Amino acid sequence: MxxxxxxxxxxxxxxxxxxxxxxxxxxxxxxxxxxxxxxxxxxxxxxxxxxxxxxxxxxxxxxxxxxxxxxxxxxxxxxxxxxxxxxxxxxxxxxxxxxxxxxxxxxxxxxxxxxxxxxxxxxxxxxxxxxxxxxxxxxxxxxxxxxxxxLGRKTAREKIASLLGIIARRDATLKLKAPKGAVTFDLPLTREEMADYLGLTLETVSRQMSALKRDGVILLEGKRHVTIPDFDRLMEEAGDDSDGGMLG
Amino acid sequence: MxxxxxxxxxxxxxxxxxxxxxxxxxxxxxxxxxxxxxxxxxxxxxxxxxxxxxxxxxxxxxxxxxxxxxxxxxxxxxxxxxxxxxxxxxxxxxxxxxxxxxxxxxxxxxxxxxxxxxxxxxxxxxxxxxxxxxxxxxxxxxxxxxxxxxLGRKTAREKIASLLGIIARRDATLKLKAPKGAVTFDLPLTREEMADYLGLTLETVSRQMSALKRDGVILLEGKRHVTIPDFDRLMEEAGDDSDGGMLG
DNA sequence: CGAAGGCTTTGATGTAAATCAAGATCAGGA
DNA sequence: TCCTGATCTTGATTTACATCAAAGCCTTCG
The missing domain is CATH 2.60.120.10 (Jelly Rolls)
Structure with a gap:
């Protein structure tokens, strides 16, 4: 075969x-x-x-x-x-x-x-x-x-951080490298599409992107190009349950 | 065979x-x-x-x-x-x-x-x-x-109405009758479980249940027993897209 | 080059739902 | 029967996000 x-x-x-x-x-x-x-x-x-x-x-x-x-x-x-x-x-x-x-x-x-x-x-x-x-x-x-x-339980900031994490991981995978340390990629979605993904308005998406930038969680070059200086920091912001699988 | x-x-x-x-x-x-x-x-x-x-x-x-x-x-x-x-x-x-x-x-x-x-x-x-x-x-x-x-786009009232519709349909199915006209059933979930289903707090669930009762969309007997006098009315309250399949 | 139209950002204001806080209702057990 | 604790309701207040509004920034197309 x-x-x-x-x-x-x-x-x-x-x-x-x-x-x-x-x-x-x-x-x-x-x-x-x-x-x-x-x-x-x-x-x-x-x-x-x-x-x-x-x-x-x-x-x-x-x-x-x-x-x-x-x-x-x-x-x-x-x-x-x-x-x-x-x-x-x-x-x-x-x-x-x-x-x-x-x-x-x-x-x-x-x-x-x-x-x-x-x-x-x-x-x-x-x-x-x-x-x-x-x-x-x-x-x-x-x-x-x-x-x-x-959609049901995360705050706007956590939603944005989660989405950026998902996209970063996907992108890293396509390039065959683990998303550790600094990661950089282009957003494939408009602010409105991000809003439709996250159950938010486009204004809230824009505001939270600005806030994450202000707080140094992400760097923005233009509207679409994103750099994540510290992936673990981003994941903290995403508020995810991290204990899955380690408690039993 | x-x-x-x-x-x-x-x-x-x-x-x-x-x-x-x-x-x-x-x-x-x-x-x-x-x-x-x-x-x-x-x-x-x-x-x-x-x-x-x-x-x-x-x-x-x-x-x-x-x-x-x-x-x-x-x-x-x-x-x-x-x-x-x-x-x-x-x-x-x-x-x-x-x-x-x-x-x-x-x-x-x-x-x-x-x-x-x-x-x-x-x-x-x-x-x-x-x-x-x-x-x-x-x-x-x-x-x-x-x-x-x-979770992403419905209001609290619409969420409650949707959930009641889902439970009513399930219940009607188990009893093998179509959910038209008046339907009656027991809620299998506590207010808190409903809240966890819908991405709300239990207080909001309780308030919206009371509101639907006040507006005659549902009748409540005790906390768990629900009667829906008009199923179509409930579905309107659920705000669902009804054109699916009829536009192409 | 300059106007036009998408996107995006930012600000001011409004509001739905969360949070905080009592009570009410009900079931089960002493 | 009256407690006790769980579940539920309702009220007062706060807050996160939506909504409304204006202006900024690119791209492109005349």
Whole structure:
């Protein structure tokens, strides 16, 4: 089984601490498809909508490059981001005909799409696919629950610090280096998108960014470029439970 | 395959609108186990802790009767509920050694447990198990995302109305009748548990319950027994997006 | 170059929910 | 029966964040 071996070698390209998942997107995509003809690529520009909630969705997909968001909207326009899709993340649901969320490209984006019917067939005939998808979905569920704690119980400052930590970790992972000491990266989100992620207004996001800057927790160069001189300090500000796993 | 047929008959016992899932708990449990010796039942009293976050967890389980909660806690004691486990719901993660959340019985509870190692083996040898588990996990992820919208963007009054709607629907499902017109049920949660679910304080929960009562949206008999004279009215108060699926 | 339109910051003010503080209600046990 | 403690309600006050408003900063496009 050289194909199988190949697969495992690919997966050792790195493990993402944010979502606890292998991040080699191409590999993921190729593994899931197998059959060339059911898979195709689509590109989107930053800001473009991939699909609207309620639209017919005859494909499932995974992110190859770029960042996409899932958002829900109330009738009066209040918006909440409910998913942040990074390379290798999966979107769409086998066995559902319409999209449940708005999917938007926040950066230029390439997605690898699979026609739904043949993908569903493959799920049945190829057990490995369902098992892998389960693993990914469980990771997303854990991330969603962490996010719920943030939304329900953290202060604005803690929310911002948490988000910066998440982005910093993701970025460090893509560059294959641990987020210790000084970290630097570009924010992939506008202030409004950050607000939609965190359940805040864009003004509060802006104010808290300024406050963290004033207090030396972060350095800002322009509006988007962030440097974190002391990652542990940032994590303190995020107020996270740090004892998980060490008490039993 | 009479065993297989049996299974499908069982699953037609009802579909839960809250989590879009078959609710026949016994059936679920028996299907997942197959081998008698890897499965056992555990009972808990209301208020008892099933497992603490970080504890070693050498089993996975599903709820047979009663209600359990998953909660996360920050160092300073702020608590957020991140999961509400109803009969047939699954808890635990194949491939993880320790619990990620505190699991607590809010009512008297019976769980059907499976030793983890043989369960993991079964996941590999029996494709159907992984597929079923994927389906359930995707449902939970959808519920978590709905919950994120609630936590991030809804007012206290909307949060309470949403929670009452969720409980009413669950309860109606268990009784196999649609939640239209007048509905009546007992709250399975204390005010504090409701607050932990909703990201509020117990005082705010109490005040908003009183307000909904004053406005005739709900009737209260004692602290726990709730009657909803007009379910549509309650859903209006919940402020949910109602156009989902009808615009594309 | 200068106007136009996104983003972003910052300030002034308002308000929903938290916090602090009594009491009320109820169940169980002596 | 009356305590005792848990749970819940209600009131007074504070506060974190939202809202409203204005101005600053880039980019780009005429």
């Amino acid at each position: 050289p194909m199988q071996d190949m697969h495992h070698v690919h997966h050792e390209c790195g493990d993402c601490p944010i979502r606890h998942r292998a991040v080699c997107a191409r590999c993921e995509a190729d593994e899931l498809a197998r059959l060339e003809q059911i898979k195709y690529y689509r590109s989107f520009q930053a800001g473009q909508t991939v699909i609207w909630s309620g639209d017919r969705m005859d494909f499932v997909a995974s992110v190859v490059t770029g960042i996409a968001t899932l958002t829900q909207t109330l009738e009066d326009g209040r918006r909440q981001m409910v998913g942040l899709l990074l390379p290798s993340d999966f979107v769409g649901r086998p066995g559902r005909a319409t999209a449940a969320y708005d999917v938007t490209a926040t950066t230029d984006l390439v997605m690898c799409c699979f026609r739904k019917k043949p993908f569903e067939d493959m799920m049945i005939t190829t057990p490995h696919v369902a098992q892998r998808l389960l693993e990914m979905t469980l990771d997303e569920l854990d991330a969603a629950r962490e996010w719920m704690l943030l | 009479p065993m297989q047929d049996m299974h499908h008959v069982h699953h037609e016992c009802g579909d839960c609108p809250i989590r879009h899932r078959a609710v026949c708990a016994r059936c679920e449990a028996d299907e997942l186990a197959r081998l008698e010796q890897i499965k056992y039942y555990r009972s808990f009293q209301a208020g008892q802790t099933v497992i603490w976050s970080g504890d070693r967890m050498d089993f996975v389980a599903s709820v047979v009767t009663g209600i359990a909660t998953l909660t996360q806690t920050l160092e300073d004691g702020r608590r957020q509920m991140v999961g509400l486990l109803l009969p047939s719901d699954f808890v635990g993660r194949p491939g993880r050694a320790t619990a990620a959340y505190d699991v607590t019985a809010t009512t008297d509870l019976v769980m059907c447990c499976f030793r983890k190692k043989p369960f993991e083996d079964m996941m590999i040898t029996t494709p159907h198990v992984a597929q079923r588990l994927l389906e359930m996990t995707l449902d939970e992820l959808d519920a978590a995302r709905e919950w994120m919208l609630l």
